[in-house]
Amino acid sequence: MYAVRRFAVRRSSGFLRIYRMFEGIIVFLDPVLRLVGYGRLERPFAFLERNFKGLLFDCKMCGQCVLSSTGMSCPMNCPKTLRNGPCGGVRPGGFCEVKPEMRCVWVEAWDGASRMPEGLERIRVVQPPVNRELEGSSSWLRVAREKAASLRQMRETPDPSRHMLARAFRRARQIEPAAAPIAAEPNAALAEHSVSERTAVFTKGESAAGKNNGGGNAKKKG
C-alpha cells in the first residue's frame, strides 16, 4: 500500500529495528530450522515474508532484499527496478518519470536513509543486478541460513557465477549479503518444482543443500 510504504520510509529507523529483530530471531532459531529442514520451511517463510513486507513496503519478493541499504524504500517499486539510485528522469517535486502520480522510489530512499544509522553509508554501496532465479523465495531465510552457516564455519562450494558477482560487488556482499548470496539454494527455494523433486529434498534433509549445487548448474544449461 502506497500510504503505508511512505510511512515506513518516514519511520525508517524504527522499521529497520523491527526488520533486524526478525532476522535475529531466525538466525537464533537456526538449530531448530535445520532440524525441520530449510527446504521444507521455504514456502511458509516466503508466505510470511510476502505478506509482512508486502503490507509495509509493497515488497515484490525479488528474493534479495536490500531494504536496509535503500532507506527502507523498496527499489523493486521503481518502474525501471533500479537498485542503485534514481534515474535522470525524475520530475519536478520528486515524482516518477514513468508513473507521474507516484513519488520517486529513490527520492524517498535517500530521505529514509538520512534518518537511519549508517543509512547514508549503506546507500552509497553499489548493488549487483537482481538474480531472477531467486524471485519469489524468502530473503530472510537465505540470509539467516548463510549467517548461521558461516557461524558454524561450514563452507559450501560456491557456484562460480555467484562467486564472481560477489567479488565484483564486494562491498554489497559484505553489508547486504542478500543481494549477492553465495550459498547454494535448497531446491524448494527455487520457485516451482515437481512433487517428486520436492519429496527428494525432504528425504535428503539438510545434506541436500550442498549437493544441490550441481542441480542448479544443470538447470542453467537447459
Added chain:
Amino acid sequence: MASFHEREPFDPILNGPLLALPGHKSASFLERTLRKGQFAVTAELNPPDSADPRDVLKAAEPLAEVTDAINATDASGANCHISSMGICSILNRAGLGTVLQISCRDRNRIAIQGDVLGAAAMGVGNILCLTGDGVGVGDQPGARPVFDFDSLSLLRTLKTMRDEGAFLSGRKLTMAPPIFLGAAENPCIPPIEWRADRLEKKVRAGADFIQTNYIFDVEVFRRFMQRVCDMGLHEKVFILAGVGPLASAKSARWMRSNVPGIHIPDSIVERLEKAEKPGEEGKKLCIDLIRQIREIPGVHGVHIMAYRREHLVGEIIEDTGILKERMTAK
C-alpha cells in the same frame, strides 16, 4: 574528414585489436585529450533511420572536425533508430572517435556483455552506461522494458570485464576490452541535494568520465560542482557538461514537458520568446552557457546535444574559442 586530431581509419581486420596506451584505460582519443588536460568536446549524433552507411557519415560531418568523440545514442527517448553499435563501427572506419551508448532498457546482461566485446573488437574505446528513458515516451510504448542492469551495476560489470578479464559469470575472457567508461548525471533535477553523492557512487562503480544531461541552469550546476569538488571527485573523474542550442521558446517548452529529465528555467524561455531571431538567440545562449561553464572549477569539457541543429556545432565551438586554442596547441 579532418578533426581535432589526425586519425587513421580503423579497420578491425587490418589493424587488429586497439590496445590501451600506457597509463590509460583505452586507446580512445577522448581519454588522451582529457588526460592531457585539454578541454574536451563531444557531441551527439542524430541517428538516421536508414540502412545506408553514407547517411551515418552525412550525419557525422558537421560534428567531425570539432569533436574528440561522437556519441552514438542507443534508441534515446525510447525511439527506434540505427543502432549505436552500427554507427560506431562505421565512424571508427572513417577515423572518428566514438562513444558507444548502452541503455539498460532494451537488453539483458547476456546481450550487453557480448555487445561490449563486439564493440571493442570494432574499435570502440568509449562506452557510456545509461539507465535509459522509459519505453512509454518513445514510438513503441508497448515494448517490454528490460532493465536487467541499472547504470551502476552495468558500470561495475564492464569494469570487471576490463580489469579482471572475466564475464560476471566468472568465465575468463581471452582478451579484456580496453574501454574508457562513462556515465551520465543530471545535476538539475530532483533529488538535487543527492546528485553529487550519486555521482560519487558512479565513480565507485567504475566511471572514468561523466557526460551530464542538458545544463540550462548555471547556478544549480555551479552548486553541484562545488559539492563535487568538495568531495574531491573532480580529481577522480572527468566531467563533461551537457549543453545545446534551443530552437525557440516553443521547442523549449515542448522539451520541458515531453523529454524526461529536462530542466529549463523560465528566464531562458523568456529570453527566447523576446528574441527576434529565436534560432540565433538559442545559439548565442549556448555559447554564453559554454563560456560560463568553462569557468567553473572541475569541468573538463562539454558535451553538445544539438538535436536537428547539428549544423551549428562547428560555429558554437569556434565562437567559444575552444577550436582556436586546440588548433594552436597542435
